[in-house]
Amino acid sequence: MLATSARLLQLLTLLQTRRAWRGTDLAERLGVGTRTVRNDVARLRELGYPVESAVGRAGGYRLGAGATLPPLLLDDDEACAVAVGLRAGVVGGVLGMAEASVQALTKLDQMLPSRVRHRVARLAAAIEGVPAEGPPVAVEVLTAIAGATQDRQQLRFDYTTHDGAVTRRAAEPHRLVHVHRHWYLLAWDVDRADWRTFRVDRIALRTPNGPRFVPRDPPDPDVGGYVERSVREAIWQHRARILLHAPLREAAERVTPAIGTLEAVDESTCELRTGADTLPVLAVYLGFLGFDFEVLDPPELLEHVRVLADRYGRAAGVHATSGCAAPATS
Numbered sequence: 001m002l003a004t005s006a007r008l009l010q011l012l013t014l015l016q017t018r019r020a021w022r023g024t025d026l027a028e029r030l031g032v033g034t035r036t037v038r039n040d041v042a043r044l045r046e047l048g049y050p051v052e053s054a055v056g057r058a059g060g061y062r063l064g065a066g067a068t069l070p071p072l073l074l075d076d077d078e079a080c081a082v083a084v085g086l087r088a089g090v091v092g093g094v095l096g097m098a099e100a101s102v103q104a105l106t107k108l109d110q111m112l113p114s115r116v117r118h119r120v121a122r123l124a125a126a127i128e129g130v131p132a133e134g135p136p137v138a139v140e141v142l143t144a145i146a147g148a149t150q151d152r153q154q155l156r157f158d159y160t161t162h163d164g165a166v167t168r169r170a171a172e173p174h175r176l177v178h179v180h181r182h183w184y185l186l187a188w189d190v191d192r193a194d195w196r197t198f199r200v201d202r203i204a205l206r207t208p209n210g211p212r213f214v215p216r217d218p219p220d221p222d223v224g225g226y227v228e229r230s231v232r233e234a235i236w237q238h239r240a241r242i243l244l245h246a247p248l249r250e251a252a253e254r255v256t257p258a259i260g261t262l263e264a265v266d267e268s269t270c271e272l273r274t275g276a277d278t279l280p281v282l283a284v285y286l287g288f289l290g291f292d293f294e295v296l297d298p299p300e301l302l303e304h305v306r307v308l309a310d311r312y313g314r315a316a317g318v319h320a321t322s323g324c325a326a327p328a329t330s
Helices: 002-017 023-030 034-046 076-089 097-111 114-126 139-151 221-233 248-253 279-288 300-315
Strands: 051-054 059-061 155-160 165-178 183-188 194-199 203-207 238-244 260-264 270-276 293-297
Touching: 002 023, 002 034, 002 059, 002 248, 023 034, 023 059, 034 051, 034 194, 076 097, 097 155, 139 165, 139 203, 165 194, 165 221, 194 221, 248 260, 248 270, 270 279, 279 300, 293 300
Parallel strands: none
Antiparallel strands: 051 059, 155 165, 155 203, 165 183, 183 194, 238 270, 238 293, 260 270
């Protein structure tokens, strides 16, 4: 009986590591005959594991999704990863997720071997979580959006803009992204025929979903970076175009994607597109880059650069506008 139980666990482990197995391959790995494999599969099904089978050349066994959750078989590293992930969920920004995470973590802790429990305890003691301060999102909304994304169905929803206006939207969902303490949906807006980023906490889903769609290529392979840039640029009060007297490679070492985008002009210069809440802050930042630069747009930024130049000149004992040394005082 002990050997049979061990073999069942080994069979379950194999089924979890590959999408499908031929019966002969399983028999070879387990060191038994194909009839024994069929009997063991039947026992797994009795325990609640949805093991599917198909006949023919492309047939075999695979572990499918069932209506109930049978016992999970995790190795030490997998159990640690799940436990740490559940602890992270306690400080997440999803309504109902924290309570569910605590309940699941309590059940998992009761089943963990002492060696794994000690590893999880050490990790928990070394990790500090910061509670999310952004608006919470209902887990049902996230799962509904994720389901429509997976099933390639249009979403229909009412969307509240930043100024409080409510508009009805139809969109093809592509990806959910969590950035800057908010959940965002990157989707193709059907009516506007363009990519849009929506804050999920401002979405009120309508049912049923719309028709199916053929997925489009995203506007950028780096979906997370694209959403982060879109969110950042949306809150900028001022935008600017700056010509940097530096090769693109050197400038890229100083300018991160969170600050702006760079485009080569020639071998020795590149254009920076950036922004800020205020022009004085932007003028100060440009001085930190360590490159000579020219303000291409907006012209109002030039005056703030001149003010800083005069101020730094006075601090250095030089009149910036004339280039002459300030007279000595006794």
